[in-house]
Amino acid sequence: MEIxxxxxxxxxxxxxxxxxxTVHRLGxxxxxxxxxxxxxxxxxxxxxxxxxxxxxxxxxxxxxISSAGHIPAGSDYVPSALRELxxxxxxxxxxxxxxxxxxxxxxxxxxxxxxxxxxxxxTRVYLLERSRDADGFRLQASEIEAVRWLPYGECLRGVRESxxxxxxxxxxxxxxxPGL
Numbered sequence: 001m002e003i004x005x006x007x008x009x010x011x012x013x014x015x016x017x018x019x020x021x022t023v024h025r026l027g028x029x030x031x032x033x034x035x036x037x038x039x040x041x042x043x044x045x046x047x048x049x050x051x052x053x054x055x056x057x058x059x060x061x062x063x064x065i066s067s068a069g070h071i072p073a074g075s076d077y078v079p080s081a082l083r084e085l086x087x088x089x090x091x092x093x094x095x096x097x098x099x100x101x102x103x104x105x106x107x108x109x110x111x112x113x114x115x116x117x118x119x120x121x122x123t124r125v126y127l128l129e130r131s132r133d134a135d136g137f138r139l140q141a142s143e144i145e146a147v148r149w150l151p152y153g154e155c156l157r158g159v160r161e162s163x164x165x166x167x168x169x170x171x172x173x174x175x176x177x178p179g180l
Contacts, residue, residue, distance in 0.1 A: 001019055001020075002019065002020040002070060002072065003017050003018070003019060003020075003072065003073045004017060004018060004019075004020055004023050004030045004031070004070055004071065004072065004073055005017055005030065005031065005071070005073045005074070006018060006023075006028050006029060006030060007029050007030060007031050007122055008029070009029070009105070009122070010122070011031050011077075011103065011122035011124070013073075017073045020070060024057075024058075024116075024117050024118055024119060025115070025116060025118065026118065027109070027118030027119070027120045028120060029120045029121065029122065030070065030071070030120070030121055030122075031070070031071040031077065031080075031121065031122050031123065031124075032068060032069060032070055032071060032106075032121045032122075032123040033068065033069060033071060033077045033078070033080050033081035033084065033123060033124055033126065034065045034067075034068045034081075034104075034123050034124070034125045034126065034172065035065070035066055035067040035068065035081050035084065035085055035098065035126045035127075035128055036048075036065060036066050036101075036125070036126070036127050036128070036176055037066040037067070037089075037091070037128050037129075037130050038127055038128070038129055038130075038152075038176070038179070038180055039129065039130055039131045039132075039149065040129070040131075041151075043151060044151060044152060044153070044180075045151070045152040045180035046149040046150060046151050046152065047066065047149070047150055047152055047155050047173075047176070048066040048130070048134065048137075048147055048148070048149055049063045049064065049065075049066065049147065049148055049149075049150055049155065049168075050063070050064050050065070050066060050067070050088070050089075050139075050143075050144045050146070050147050051063055051064070051144065051145040051146040051147070051148075052064050052143070052144065052145070052167075053141070053142060053143055053144060053145055054145065055142070056143070057112060057113070057117075058112050058117055058119070058167075059112075059167040060112075061145070061165060062165045062166050062167045063164055063165060063166045063167075063168065064166065064167050064168060065168065065172075066089070066128075066147075067081070067084045067085045067088050067089055067091070068084065068123075069081075069083075069084035069087075069088075077124045078095050078098060078126075079095075081098060081124075081126055082094075082095065082098075085128070087140055087143075088139070088140045088143050088144055089137045089138065089139065089140075089144075089147070090137060090138025090139070090140075091128075091130070091137060093128055097128055097129075098126040098127070098128055099126060099127040099128070099179055100124065100125075100126055101125045101126060101127050101175045101176055101178075101179055102124075102125055102175045103122065103123065103124050103125070104122075104123050104125060104169075104171070104172060104175070105121075105122055106119060106120070106121045106122075106123060106169070107119070107120055125172060125175050125176070127176055127179045127180075134146075134147045134148050134149055152173075152176070152177075152180055155168075155173060156170060156173045156174075159173060
């Protein structure tokens with residue numbers, strides 16, 4: 001059972017908590033951290049995308065942020081981001097390696113597997129530089145089917161044009177541009 005802090009619009013805990021399922025059923029505001037892994041090549045910056053497992057409760061089989069996750073009650077953005085990197089990709093990082101790129105307020109309403117899914121979140125977006133090949137990451141099979149590197153411009157175009165199944169917001173990709 002995953003317990004999350006309910007937060008205010010600034011992402012600060014209100015003192016209330018709820019189970020993840022309740023948070024998404026009722027559309028309660030909660031926190032997430034997003035970490036984009038980038039590498040520099042002769043052709044320019046590339047981003048590591050993960051393909052979400054088909055068993056995920058939201059956006060199954062879609063290409064997504066390198067590493068992202070809900071922040072458990074009592075935790076904070078950076079420790080949660082570092083934990084998700086370890087769990088999902090087998091990637092060790094230090095807090096000082098994460099470059100803060102900004103905050104986003106996300107609001108999405110839909111349905112998955114016949115159930116309402118109301119996503120109201122405050123997220124902090126980070127950039128992390130790594131240069132390894134995609135097959136050098138140790139994937140958490142219950143979360144991720146695959147990873148791949150994609151040139152930044154191609155990723156932005158693909159997301160804007162819905163060229164591949166994704167749950168990436170173009171606004172978030174644009175937040176990364178100054179760091180690439």
